Amino acid sequence: MSTRYLSELEGAVLGLLWTTPTTPYQIRRVLQRSPNPSWSGSTGAIYPLFRRLQRRGLLSARHVRQGRRAATQYSLTYAGKMALQRWVAPPLADIVVGVPMDALRTRLRFLAVLSAEDRRAFVVDAIAKLRAQIAIVRADCRNRRASGDVYSYLTARGALHSCRARLAWLLESQRLIEKQLSSVSR
Amino acid sequence: MSTRYLSELEGAVLGLLWTTPTTPYQIRRVLQRSPNPSWSGSTGAIYPLFRRLQRRGLLSARHVRQGRRAATQYSLTYAGKMALQRWVAPPLADIVVGVPMDALRTRLRFLAVLSAEDRRAFVVDAIAKLRAQIAIVRADCRNRRASGDVYSYLTARGALHSCRARLAWLLESQRLIEKQLSSVSR
DNA sequence: CCGCTCATGTAACTGGTTACATGATTTA
DNA sequence: TAAATCATGTAACCAGTTACATGAGCGG
Numbered sequence: 001m002s003t004r005y006l007s008e009l010e011g012a013v014l015g016l017l018w019t020t021p022t023t024p025y026q027i028r029r030v031l032q033r034s035p036n037p038s039w040s041g042s043t044g045a046i047y048p049l050f051r052r053l054q055r056r057g058l059l060s061a062r063h064v065r066q067g068r069r070a071a072t073q074y075s076l077t078y079a080g081k082m083a084l085q086r087w088v089a090p091p092l093a094d095i096v097v098g099v100p101m102d103a104l105r106t107r108l109r110f111l112a113v114l115s116a117e118d119r120r121a122f123v124v125d126a127i128a129k130l131r132a133q134i135a136i137v138r139a140d141c142r143n144r145r146a147s148g149d150v151y152s153y154l155t156a157r158g159a160l161h162s163c164r165a166r167l168a169w170l171l172e173s174q175r176l177i178e179k180q181l182s183s184v185s186r
Numbered sequence: 187m188s189t190r191y192l193s194e195l196e197g198a199v200l201g202l203l204w205t206t207p208t209t210p211y212q213i214r215r216v217l218q219r220s221p222n223p224s225w226s227g228s229t230g231a232i233y234p235l236f237r238r239l240q241r242r243g244l245l246s247a248r249h250v251r252q253g254r255r256a257a258t259q260y261s262l263t264y265a266g267k268m269a270l271q272r273w274v275a276p277p278l279a280d281i282v283v284g285v286p287m288d289a290l291r292t293r294l295r296f297l298a299v300l301s302a303e304d305r306r307a308f309v310v311d312a313i314a315k316l317r318a319q320i321a322i323v324r325a326d327c328r329n330r331r332a333s334g335d336v337y338s339y340l341t342a343r344g345a346l347h348s349c350r351a352r353l354a355w356l357l358e359s360q361r362l363i364e365k366q367l368s369s370v371s372r
Numbered sequence: 373c374c375g376c377t378c379a380t381g382t383a384a385c386t387g388g389t390t391a392c393a394t395g396a397t398t399t400a
Numbered sequence: 401t402a403a404a405t406c407a408t409g410t411a412a413c414c415a416g417t418t419a420c421a422t423g424a425g426c427g428g
Contacts, residue, residue, distance in 0.1 A: 007415065008292060015296035025379050037284035045416050047381060052415095069425065071379065081299065088293045089304055090311040096289040097315040098223035099323065099345045103282040106194060107274045109341040110201035113267065118275055125276040129283040137285065150366050154359045155295040158352070159285045165351030169344045180336050193387065211407050231388050233409060238387095255397070257407070 004056065006087045010049060012039070014058065014076060014084040021062070021075035024050045035136050036159065050074055058083050104166065108173065116181050123174045130167045137163055190242065192273045196235060198225070200244065200262060200270040207248070207261035210236045221322050222345065236260055244269050290352065294359065302367050309360045316353045323349055 006014070016027055024046050031041030050072075053059040058080035064073045076084070104126060111119050137160045144153040192200070202213055210232045217227030236258075239245045244266035250259045262270070290312060297305050323346045330339040 008287070008289060009416080012292055012295075015292075015299070018296065018299055023379080028379095035285060036287070037280050038287040040417075042417060043379095043381065044383090044418075049415085069378065084296065085299050085304075088296050088308070089300055090308045092290070092293075092308070092311050092315060094223050096293065097312060097319065099221060099319065099348060100286050100288045100290075101194070101222070101224040102286045102344065102348065103194060104278070104286075105341055105344040105348075106198055106201075107278075107282065108344065109337055110197075110204065110270065110274050111337050112335075113201070113204055113271050114275055118271075122274070122276045122278070125278050126283060129278060133283065133285065149298075150362060151295055151297050154355075154362060155291055157358065158288065158291040158294065158355045161351040161355040161358075162285060162288065162291075162348065165347040166344070169340075169347040172343065172347075173340045176336060176340060195387080209407080214407095226389075228389060229407095229409065230390075230411090235387085255406070 003086075006083060009039075009045065010053065011084065011087045013046075013049060013053070014080055014087070017059065017074060017076045018081065018084060021073045023071045023073050025071070035133075035140050053080070102166075111177070119177060119181065123170060123177060127167065127170050127174070130163060130170065134160070134163045134167065189272075192269060195225075195231065196239060197270065197273040199232075199235060199239070200266055200273070203245065203260060203262045204267070204270060207259045209257045209259055211257070221319075221326050239266070288352075297363070305363060305367065309356060309363060313353065313356050313360070316349060316356065320346070320349045320353065 012031075013027055016022065016030065028041040028043070028046050031039040031046075050059065050061075054061055054074065056079075058077060059074045060077050062073050062075070064071055108122070111122060114122065137156065141153065141156040141160055144156045147153070198217075199213055202208065202216065214227040214229070214232050217225040217232075236245065236247075240247055240260065242265075244263060245260045246263050248259050248261070250257055294308070297308060300308065323342065327339065327342040327346055330342045333339070
């Protein structure tokens with residue numbers, strides 16, 4: 001019973017393999033097409049990861065030909081399913097429930113290093129890009145809802161909640177920054 | 187003009203050094219005491235980072251004795267300030283505005299691998315821990331507001347918005363999961 | 373036949389983690 | 401004087417990134 005810890009990527013891959021055996025390439029595509037840019041799915045991450053998980057006994061490999069093409073299909077072993085369950089199940093670790101890292105938030109923390117002009121530009125740029133993103137995530141929500149998988153849908157909903165919260169926060173920030181900038185120049 | 191990219195940690199350190207020269211140890215303490223658990227501030231990250239940034243000409247070191255103790259104080263050079271500004275300034279990269287990674291969301295995505303009981307426990311645990319967290323972040327907001335630094339305050343507000351959005355999302359998820367679980371068992 | 377996508381990888385690098393270690397100073 | 405904290409590090413390790421590379425199959 002391997003009680004080694006699973007990285008986010010490893011956990012996600014096990015989760016994606018849970019229902020249906022899949023090739024590394026297909027996983028890569030899923031990750032790359034996800035609206036979440038943190039899942040890069042680079043080859044240098046994916047292929048070693050699959051072999052690693054296989055070596056640990058969490059995955060089993062099978063060579064198949066889809067159409068006329070050769071491919072390596074991996075599926076979850078029993079130990080793999082157990083590891084996945086342990087990874088998902090409560091009690092939730094601090095790093096899981098804790099405030100998630102947000103690169104935008106970190107940058108805004110140091111907005112004071114920019115000129116008044118650039119501060120405004122920062123917020124305007126962020127708001128515009130967030131609005132565009134919300135449209136994408138909204139569409140993703142609809143798709144996943146149609147797919148029938150409640151948890152997939154709820155995941156997209158989580159992303160939407162997150163985006164909207166960031167937008168509300170930016171609008172609040174914009175007001176406060178505007179007030180502060182005008183009072184300083186006076 | 188070093189146009190090398192800055193990691194999140196490097197950017198944050200430069201930002202914290204902007205106004206006041208500081209020792210690596212003090213930075214570590216700030217990071218460790220932050221309510222955000224992603225800033226671990228491990229020694230093996232901090233000390234090499236300071237030397238790295240110094241080598242790149244972004245920081246300058248000065249040996250001081252505070253009280254009777256020896257310490258190395260680092261301050262931002264002009265090049266360091268420029269690098270910090272470039273790091274903060276728009277246009278914002280995809281990875282900065284994109285949906286932030288959320289370990290809780292990723293796990294909920296695969297909640298279907300758990301038993302009905304464990305799914306409920308997951309959500310209950312998450313909600314309880316989030317509520318506790320909100321109290322902490324709320325207190326942090328008040329502190330930072332009192333500090334007078336608008337951007338520090340707004341950063342904490344961002345964390346609060348994020349936590350509340352996650353809670354709202356979990357409550358929504360709880361309802362949907364409950365409905366789904368009861369309909370399946372019927 | 374050309375270019376795109378499928379499919380699989382390797383190599384070099386890097387930023388960060390954990391664990392271990394040391395010595396000085398402060399506080400109970 | 402013992403324990404805690406200040407302060408600074410090193411060593412081993414590891415997951416993930418970028419860039420490079422290869423060959424097969426397919427559609428125009």
